[in-house]
Amino acid sequence: MKDNNSHKFIVYQMMFHLWGNTNTDLVFNGSCQRNGVTKFKDVSSKALQALAKKGFTHIYATGIIEHATMEDFSAYGSPLDHPSIVKGRAGSPFAIKDYYDVNPFLASDPAKRLEEFDEMLLRIHACGLQLILDFVPNHLARQYYSDKKPIGVIDFGANDHTDKSFDPNNNFYYLPGTQFSVPEGLDIPVPFSIPYIEIPAKVSGNNVFSAQPSKDDWFETVKLNYGIDFQHGETTYFDPIPDTWLKLLDVLTYWTNKGVDSFRCDMAEMVPVAFWAYVIPKIKAINPKITFIAEIYQPHRYHEYIFRGGFDYLYDKVGLYDALRRLMEERPEATVEDITRVWQNESGDFAEHMLRFLENHDETRINSPGFAQQNLWSTIPAMVITACLHHGPLMTYMGQEFGEQANEVEGFNMAQDRTTMFDFWRVETHQRWMNQGNFDEALLTKEEQQLDEFYVDLFQFVHSHPAIQKGQFFDLQYAQNEAYPNRKVYSFLRYTPKEKLLIVCNFDSQYSYSVDIHLPTLAKDMMQVSKVKLKLDKAFIPPALKEHNQAINEAILPPNSAYIFKIS
Incomplete structure (x- = not known):
């Protein structure tokens, strides 16, 4: 029996543009028209019921808010992005180009994309599930422009003093007297005859103060300015409230009023904790049940982001994930004593606030050569601990429950160990489970069925035992x-x-x-x-x-x- 008051909810992460794609005839660097892409209607009541039956309580839909892409939807009010500042044909889900819109390619009718999103959210709630949406607060796409912003909202950067490298009320950081240059070594699948012009160059999203970042930097994004002068001792200017804070409060308010249940906050640790302490209470005043999840990798900052910043949950990657991965790979230095150290040193006094996982979009697939392919069933002890160690939530990634290998080379993503974020592709095992809308095991191998049965069995065990939920x-x-x-x-x-x-x-x-x-x-x-x-x-x-x-x-x-x- 599910306990609605328990922290022990179970998250299903979907890379949204891949999730509903049924096309098996794919080409390298293919467009959304050629290779296929999820539509909001694909997340049907039948699909959602199948996920709920497995034991999932929350859907974390990655890549819904509109981001920069090489696809052309200018006919629907979305300006064409320059391909030299877009990662992959699909683009990065974390290079947001309009905070108030959804990706046009996800809609059957791009002109009605927000209406189609609203209808999907109603289906999610009707099936007893909740929606977690990405909030990307640290950076934006280099060509940010909102065609869906509410009346009175001013675009980020529109009123910036671009002759100043830093101003507390600028939304971006600038390098006056410079022109942005695209990184060397980029292979752009959609050539563009007109060069990209950015004068002065803006600082890139991973705090790179260079007019020409490398291709391994977050070159497709620009850093948001929260009132911290990084070039002068990281001096803070938080009073009066910086304009960026106010703009992002408006964004969160917009999606909260739409009915979103939770925000997964990308790279939350790169945003000052004072901002979270300011904004989270204001959003919870609108909806006290809404939750905030922080992507954070610095254990020494966990306490302040929970108890000062106001986050409900934090990623437990550096702690439990890393310890379990060493054990699953049977590295010589691996020992279960590392698990003891996790709860003692990192999360012992706030374990219910740790969101735990063995896979997500950033991590290597378990069933890949670089992880545990030779010993897939090491998943059993690791996942039991992930689910049962404390009473915080847990998360799995689409295809994890079938042992997805992610061994296809799609385009921008060349690593045969992670599912692509940047290309129009598919998740092969998940695609067979969808089975043209049947959502059954008919096309899965025996081993894939057995692994899926383990996950379902474990989730049902978690839901039915109060000692696991809140003991x-x-x-x-x-x-x-x-x-x-x-x-x-x-x-x-x-x-x-x-x-x-x-x-x-x-x-x-x-x-x-x-x-x-x-x-x-x-x-x-x-x-x-x-x-x-x-x-x-x-x-x-x-x-x-x-x-x-x-x-x-x-x-x-x-x-x-x-x-x-x-x-x-």
Whole structure:
């Protein structure tokens, strides 16, 4: 039973322009017309019901707000972007060119794109799901222009003093006396006879104060000015409130009033925490239930972004993700003690605020040569810990549940380990699950079906156990004897007054271990139990082991498995 008051919601991330594409005949650097692209109507009630049935509660739709692209929709009010400052044929979802619009190529009728978005949002809510939308506050597309802005709204940069490198009320940073030059070595699939002109050059989104950034920089974006003078000791000018703050408050208000349920805030750590402390309460005054998720990679700043900035959740990439990846890859230095250090050093006092994952659009696919392709089922112990360690939310990425390899070369994205953000393409395993609108397993391989069943089983377990949704946590590693395999096996407790669970996870890909876990007196006292009796409640085991072992031995934990016991 889902607990609506629990932090333990389950996010499904879709790279939106890829999600609904059914075309299998794709060409390198193909256009949206040639290769296909998602339409808002593709996120149908049937599709949403299929996702809800799997156990997902939230849809994180990446790439909906209009960004720079090489496609031409000037006939629909969206100016053509210069291809030399666009990454890939589709463009980067994080190079926003109109905060108040959605991508025209996502609509069946581009002239009615906002209406089609509204209709999709109604379907999402009708299926009991919530929508997480990207908010990109650190940078914009170099050619930002809003044709959908409300009356009275002034475009970013329209009133800037471009002769000044910094002014507290400028929206951008400038390099007076310079002209922007495109990076060297770019391969642009759509040649353009007219050169791109930008005088003076603006500072690029990743704080590069150069008129010619490199192709590895965020050259397609420009840095937003929050009142910080980076060239003079990072002096701050926050009083009076800078114009950029006011403009972004308007943007968040606009989407909140449209009914968006949550904002995933891109590179939130590159924006001053004072801005978040200013804007988040104002948005929550409009909708107290709205949530803010921060992409952040500096653990020493977690506390201030939650308790001062007001964020509900933060990415737990540098902590738990990195630790689990080392274990899944069975690196020589990997040890489950790293998991203990995560909750001790980074998230111990605010664990419910950590959003955990094993994949997202930035990370390597699990089932790729650079990650765990030779040992896909290391997913089991890692995902059980991701889902059950504390009572914060978890996230999976489209295709993760089928073991997507992302081994196709699409165009701008040349890495055969990540799904492209920048090209019009497809996600192959996900495309077969869609199966022309049937959303079933008919076209999946046996192994893909088994992996999907594991995820569904785990999500249903999470939803049905209050101890996982909001129970207390107790790490058992310190209390085990010398025979305990403390580099490969991680054990912990989750408990409420009415439910007590022991969770034991084995990251060893070859060896089984005895389930002989010592519960210290402190743990028993905290759970208010004296004598302990264990009963196996759930066993997550690689399918090949299930097929060769008809009966599960509660005393022996197989390789890459997780046992969950009820304590009575």
